Amino acid sequence: MSSISSAAFTDTKPHYDLLDGLRGVAALMVIWYHIFEGYAFASGSGTIEGFNHGYLAVDFFFILSGFVIGYAYDDRWGKNFTMKDFFKRRLIRLHPMVVMGAVLGAITFYIQGCVQWDGTHIDISMIMLSLLCTICFIPAMPGVGYEVRGNGEMFPLNGPCWSLFFEYIGNILYAIFIRRLSNKALTALVVLLGIALALFAILDISGYGNIGVGWTLDGINFVxxxxxxxxxxxxxxxxxxxxxxxxxxxxxxxxxxxxILLFAVPYLEGTDPICTNGIYEAFCIIIAFPILLWLGASGTTTDKKSTKICKFLGDLSYPIYVIHYPFMYLFYAWLIKNQLFTLEETWQVASCVYTWNILLAYLCLKLYDEPIRRYLAKRFLNRKL
Known part of the structure; x- marks a missing residue:
């Protein structure tokens, strides 16, 4: 898509329905993770009690994205298929919802009162500049005027867009470089990257005690x-x-x-001499997720109902991921204002936030994303989606 979005399959290739379904499951878990993140944020505890490792869904999305893009495009290069064609397809697939997420982010920030978390009022001009930068995927450096929330987010109107930013980088590297690698060279690259990722997590290079990095543009987060x-x-x-x-x-x-079990594991204490939580994260990303991908790709749906469920979850996964966080900002502000720190105190509102995001994602998919992509595909690709 993004890290969370699926590539467009060729018409003649079978579809991995179960991978769509798993992407949707992970996206639904991300919403719950961010709800519990709100309680930690409001209380100042820094400890997320439920789905503590929900941020690893992003890494799961990335492995799904790599698999699907490789499957869909590896054998198409050189057959009247160019980098221009690839980038047009990826932009059409990803960017309409990026625009929608940015607009919703601007609207919710205005509803919140146009203030940073410390109460500083932000001019409308800076909000509009932030909106334009998000639509054009220009990330904000910490502290610049259009970094409107004041907490260093790359895309302050819609924080999770950071992963889409890296998804775009991945797509560019794939088209220019990775697709050209032989299997041996790609294996060597994967091994080296796996070692680097494991060291980053296990040695706690970020200092966070977890691998939840990438959302801001300081050096460690970018790496x-x-x-x-x-x-x-x-x-x-x-x-x-x-x-x-x-x-x-x-x-x-x-x-x-x-x-669900992997995401629900509590934070694992201990960072000296190595980060215990980092060992767990490395295990999930390097070992567990590839196994789950292989199992999911191997499985098949056995009836039309199962196929429809997986398709529904897959179709909804990307819109859910892109549009849900602007409403989390409102939820967090409400929690802070009313000093509410637990699900037990707020389950009614939390349930409404969860349900609203699913409903809105479906409406965005059917009334905006799919029609826009059909139009763009017909206009620029001379085909129907």
């Missing part, structure tokens, strides 16, 4: 964000080249349960 994208993205592409299905029943439910 960490690149590693978080490059390893799973490249691993996904390698797996797409080497994939051979294995026989497995109930793959979707097995993978779903494992994903």
């Amino acid at each position: 960490g964000g690149l590693l978080r994208m490059l390893f799973p993205f490249s691993m996904g592409m390698l797996l797409s080249r080497k994939f051979k299905a294995i026989k497995i029943r109930g793959a979707f439910w097995i993978c779903t349960i494992i994903l």
